[in-house]
Amino acid sequence: MGVGVARPAGTGPLSEAGRLFLHAVDVARAVFARPFQCREFVQQSWFVASVTILPTALVSIPFGAVIALQLGSLTKQIGAQSFTGASSVLAIIQQASPLITALLIAGAGGSAICADLGARTIRDEIAAMETLGVSPIHRLVVPRVLAAMLVATLLNGVVSVVGVLGGYFFNVIMQGGTPGAYMASFNGLAQLPDLWIGEIKAVIFGFIAGVVAAHRGLNPAPGPKGVGDAVNQAVVISFMLLFLVNVVLTAIYLQLVPPKGM
Numbered sequence: 031m032g033v034g035v036a037r038p039a040g041t042g043p044l045s046e047a048g049r050l051f052l053h054a055v056d057v058a059r060a061v062f063a064r065p066f067q068c069r070e071f072v073q074q075s076w077f078v079a080s081v082t083i084l085p086t087a088l089v090s091i092p093f094g095a096v097i098a099l100q101l102g103s104l105t106k107q108i109g110a111q112s113f114t115g116a117s118s119v120l121a122i123i124q125q126a127s128p129l130i131t132a133l134l135i136a137g138a139g140g141s142a143i144c145a146d147l148g149a150r151t152i153r154d155e156i157a158a159m160e161t162l163g164v165s166p167i168h169r170l171v172v173p174r175v176l177a178a179m180l181v182a183t184l185l186n187g188v189v190s191v192v193g194v195l196g197g198y199f200f201n202v203i204m205q206g207g208t209p210g211a212y213m214a215s216f217n218g219l220a221q222l223p224d225l226w227i228g229e230i231k232a233v234i235f236g237f238i239a240g241v242v243a244a245h246r247g248l249n250p251a252p253g254p255k256g257v258g259d260a261v262n263q264a265v266v267i268s269f270m271l272l273f274l275v276n277v278v279l280t281a282i283y284l285q286l287v288p289p290k291g292m
Contacts (some may be wrong), residue, residue: 147247182236
C-alpha cells in the first residue's frame with residue numbers, strides 16, 4: 031500500500047464559507063452540551079459589555095440625531111411633518127439600533143475574542159486541549175458566542191432608548207417640531223413586532239459576530255502577524271455578513287408583518 035499524501039485544505043472563498051458554516055453548526059450543537067461553562071460565560075459577558083457599552087452609547091446619540099434631522103428635513107419638504115416621529119423612531123428601532131450594536135460587538139468585542147483565541151492557537155494551547163480530550167468549542171467558543179448574543183440584546187435596548195431620545199431632542203429642539211405630533215405619529219404607526227424584530231436581529235447579529243471571531247481566532251496563520259490578520263479578517267467578514275443578513279431579515283419581516291395604519 032502506498033502512503034497517502036495529505037492535501038492542503040482549500041483556501042478559496044467557497045471553502046472558507048463552508049468551514050465557517052460548519053463551525054457555526056458545531057457551536058450551535060455545543061450550546062446544549064453539558065456541563066455549561068457558567069463562570070466563563072459570566073466573565074466573557076462582563077468583558078464584552080465593558081469594551082462595548084460606552085462606544086455604543088456615544089455612537090447612538092449622533093446616529094439618532096442624523097436620522098431625525100434627515101427625516102425631519104425630508105418630511106418638511108413633502109408636507110408630512112406629523113410623521114417625523116414615527117419614521118425616525120421606527121428607523122432607529124428596526125434598523126439603526128441592531129446594526130450599531132452588532133458593528134460594535136463585532137469591532138470591539140469580536141476583535142478581542144479573535145485575538146484571545148488566536149494567541150491561544152499559536153501557543154498550541156488549543157492543540158493541547160484537543161490532545162487532552164477537551165473540546166475548545168465547548169470550553170472556549172460557546173461561552174464567548176453566548177456572551178456576544180446576550181450583550182448585543184441588552185445593548186440594543188440601550189441604543190434604542192438613547193437613539194429615540196436623541197432623535198426627539200434634535201427634532202423638537204433643533205427643527206422646531208411639536209412634541210405631541212412626534213409622539214402621536216409614533217403611537218399611530220408603531221407596533222410591538224417592530225421592537226421584537228430589533229431584538230431578534232440583535233441576537234442573530236451577536237451570534238454571527240461571535241462565531242466569525244471564534245472561527246478566525248481558531249484558524250490564524252502562524253505567528254503574531256497571523257493573529258493580527260485574523261482579527262482584521264474577522265471584522266471585515268462580520269460586517270459583510272451582518273449587512274447581508276440584515277437585508278434578508280428586513281425583507282422577511284416586511285412580508286410577514288403588515289404595516290399599521292393611522
